[in-house]
Amino acid sequence: MTETLVPPAASDGQAAPKRLFIKTYGCQMNVYDSERMADVLRPLGYATTDTAADADFVILNTCHIREKAAEKVYSELGKLRELKDARAENSKTGSGNSRNSMIIAVAGCVAQAEGEExxxxxxxxxxVVGPQAYHQLPELLTRTARARGERIGADFAPVDKFDALPQARGVNGPTAFLTVQEGCDKFCTFCVVPYTRGAEWSRPVAAVLAEARELAGRGVREVTLLGQNVNAYDGEGPDGASSTLARLAYALAEIPGIDRIRYTTSHPNDMTDALIAAHGELDALMPWLHLPVQSGSDRVLRLMNRRHGRTKYLELIDRIRGSRPDMAMSGDFIVGFPGETDRDFEETMDLVRRxxxxxxFAFMYSPRPGTPAASMTGQVPAExxxxxxxxxxxxxxxxQLAFNMDKAGRTVDVLFEKKGRHGAQAIGRSPWLQSVHVDDADHLIGRIxxxxxxxxxxNSLKGRLTEKALDGA
Structure with missing residues (x-):
């Protein structure tokens, strides 16, 4: 689990803005959703704060992928209830520096799956609001004073959500996430995403490009396109026909200011010839690809309903590297899947070596209620x-260490994102998504x-500015 705070919003000119705290669990798409929730609530006078105790409105944006996700949410809600009760008591007695009563919301995939509970x-x-309905938070807030117990998002209508979101984004730095696709039709036997995010759906090309232009106007130089199966993207193009992720990448690269493009997460079955070719032809498309395989065993892959085998995956890697020889590969793995034997696991280790x-990212299998794998025989002992x-x-x-050490002695282009911890240090990203620490470079934030x-x-690289960079500074 990762937790991410929405960056503080710029002041909207109000003398005493209401305060919003969002705690984000899970993937990059949840980070994007949290940022957009802050955008939706900003016109209502909400400015973000970094502590729940200081907030008038607290949102837990949840993820249902990892083990005991719901129980972690309930644990956090118990702490928030204590804060809320204390706030209410202070309001009654007039003691302390009390604010108005605290509003608590649960958003995201746990909310979608277990809202009534x-x-x-x-x-x-x-x-309680699902991932396709958070654009209705302002409406819910106006009603919550009259009656608690609002729950929306049981249906899946992402088009309504994106149509309702404000175009202006609250961005903080030269990189940004950009959701282009949601949902999943793959139905891997271990996964709850099809049940919490719905079927695959892609945003129209025009809408994606409009948001990217707005981001570029705010100083964003690198966009990461997000989707549960982002390379299955088939949004409507300008001519009314379905586009592809490759065509979308070419169109994004034409936007002034957008110099780098990434995308995640991909499925091997949606890695098309055109997309592979784009990696060799389009300079803006970065040489880093997250392409989960989950297991190196054909038998386990069949049990997972992955609909591809190890041979297809390895051949795909060869083709991708044939198009872009410096491609850095990233992946996801599940070990201990029901029925996995020592031989199956060794085949996974062999695939990783190849x-x-x-x-x-590697995880130990844990059952998700309602998924086919949860009732499979042959559950692997935890030890x-x-x-x-x-x-x-x-x-x-x-x-990973060998890959990072191999960059020593090379000159790479770095997009500086933020200040480091020490003096004038700055931290940026290499083309391969590595964190790069450079001294005396904080004046270069936002530049490549x-x-x-x-x-x-x-987990990182250490570098120094080249003479060319120093001369240009």
Missing amino acids: IMRRQPAVDI VGYASA VARARLHALQALLAEQ VPVDIEYGQQ
């Missing part, structure tokens, strides 16, 4: 799955400049 188990919750990942996870994570860490890499570490 949330309202039943935690009376402190005022609003591919050579620059970064990857066995844990040992496999540790072995796989060690191999992936070894590969050449950096000489001195050495690579497990």
Whole structure:
């Protein structure tokens, strides 16, 4: 689980703005959704704060992918209820620096899947809203004073959501997420996404380009296109026909100011010839690709309903690197899937050795209620799955360190994003998504400049400005 705070919003000129706290769990799409919730609420006078205790409105934007996701939400809600009760008591007695009563909302995939249960188990919750309905938060806020228990988002209508969102984005820095596709039709047996995000749906090309232009106007230089299966993108194009992710990338690269394009998360079955070719032809398309495989065993892949085998995946990697030789690969892996044997796991380790990942995420299987895998026989003992996870994570860490160390002595273009911890240090991104730390570079935030890499570490690179960059500064 990752937790992300929405960056503070600019002052809207109000003397005493209401305060909003959003705690984000899970993936980049939830981060994007949290940013857009802040955008929706800003016209109502809400400015973001970094503590729940200081907030008038608290939103937990939840994720249902990881184990015990709902229980973690309930634990957090218990803490928030104490804050809310204390706020109400202070309001009655007039003691302390009290604010108005606290409003609590649960958003995201746990809200979609367990909304009624949330309202039943935690009376402190005022609003429960699914991932396709958060654009209606202003309307819900006007009603919550009259009656608690609002729940929306049981249906899936992403077109309504995106049509209702304000065009202006609250961005903080030269990089931004941009959702272009939502939902999933793949129905992997371990996954709840089709049930919480709905069927695959793509935003029209014109809408994506309009948002990208707005971002570029605010200083964004790099956009990461988001989707549950982003390379299945088939949004309506200017001619009324379906577009593709490759065509969308070419169109985005024509926008002045947009110099870098990434996308995540992809499915191997949607990696088209045109998209592979674009990686070799389009300079703006960065040489980093997150392409989950989940297992290296054909037998386990069939049990997962992945609809591809290890041979297809490995051939796909060869074709991608044939188009872009410096491509850095990233992936996802599940170990301990029901029925996985020692031989199956060794086939996963073999696939990892063959591919050579620059970064990857490995997880121990945990059942999701309502998914086919949850009722499968052959559940792997936890101690066995844990040992496999540790072995796989060690191999992936070894590969990541080797990839980073290989950049030592090279000159790479770095997009500087933010100040570092030390003096005038700045932190940026390499084309391969590595974090790059450079001293005396905080005046270059928002610019892409050449950096000489001195050495690579497990999770980052250390570099210095080239003479060319110094002369240009």
